[in-house]
Amino acid sequence: MSIVNKFKKILIGYKSSSEGYVEYLRSIGVSVGQNVEIFRPFNTTIDTQNPHLLTIGNDVQITGPVTILTHDYSWSVLKRKYGYIYGNQRKTVIGNNVFIGWRATILGGSQVGDNVIT
Template sequence: MMKVWNIIKRILKREKYNSETYVNYLRRRGAKIGERTVIFAPDRTIIDMTRPWLIDIGNDVQITAGVTILTHGYDWAVLKGVYGEILGSGGGKD
């Protein structure tokens, strides 16, 4: 029965099934993540992947439940509201 539950859990949680699958997913998307990084509760951790090239997590990092990592700030929204479209706000690797 436990094997069936693990299969169901893997289907439901997809890339957030466990730390290893989530770290590998983040790396595939372009985030730089060091060795021995552990995300203790991937299903309760939010990592903004709108600009994955901005994520750089070192070696031996442990991320616990409830952590949110953003690749953007609210400052762009404020500037856009005041001045209209801001050059460079679209991100990009260069």
């Protein structure tokens, strides 16, 4: 590891490299397949509030900035209308051999199939 990469890891942490981000996701319970590459890990946001609800398949390439969610705040519309909150956490699945392009947002509850460019 070069001295620059060592400083990046100290300053930025797990988001300093694709490998670091992927290992972090696995360590907290996200199901992450093999050959997953996050090209701009510092600018990529992957929802870790519900790690058990996120699955990322094999051979996935994620550019940056990208956002991947397992929840959202759409419940706020129902809360204003009815006064109570319905569940807002949903399983998000990204299949195998997927490319997620620049500024894409994968919303909670989405299922991105295999061999998809989004």
